[in-house]
Amino acid sequence: MNTHVQRWGNSLAIRIPKAFAVQAGLEVDDEIEIVVQEGQIILTPVKTKSYSLDELLKNITPENRHDEWDMDVNVGNEAW
Template sequence: METKIQKWGNSLAIRIPKSFAKEAKLDYNTEVEMTIEEERLIIKPVKYKKYKLSDLLKEITKHNIHKEIDTGQAQGKELL
């Protein structure tokens, strides 16, 4: 598909057809990553890695565990 680059304020803009957006899993306000590769503009949705607490806890060792931090007396309902 061919399209034209438009002016948007001091920037340039390209309209993404609905069919392209759907196939690329893009929606209004989707965070995207833009890169240039061999004079090509690549736009793709940002994918965040989902972590499980159990996997994160497995990574704690005696070498990287933080010491307890004294923050003073409880001010509210921090301690139940």
């Protein structure tokens, strides 16, 4: 498919047709990596894994847990 490069502020932009976005699994606000290789622009979806709180906490042990940290005196509305 051919398309046109258009101006978007001081940058250039292209539109990704819906069918291509669906095939690539892209949605609005998804992050993509842009690379130029041998004069070609390559767009790659960046999929980050979501972790549950249980997954994040499961490897914390008394041996690797940080101690409490006192930042000195409270200032302004920080006191509670």
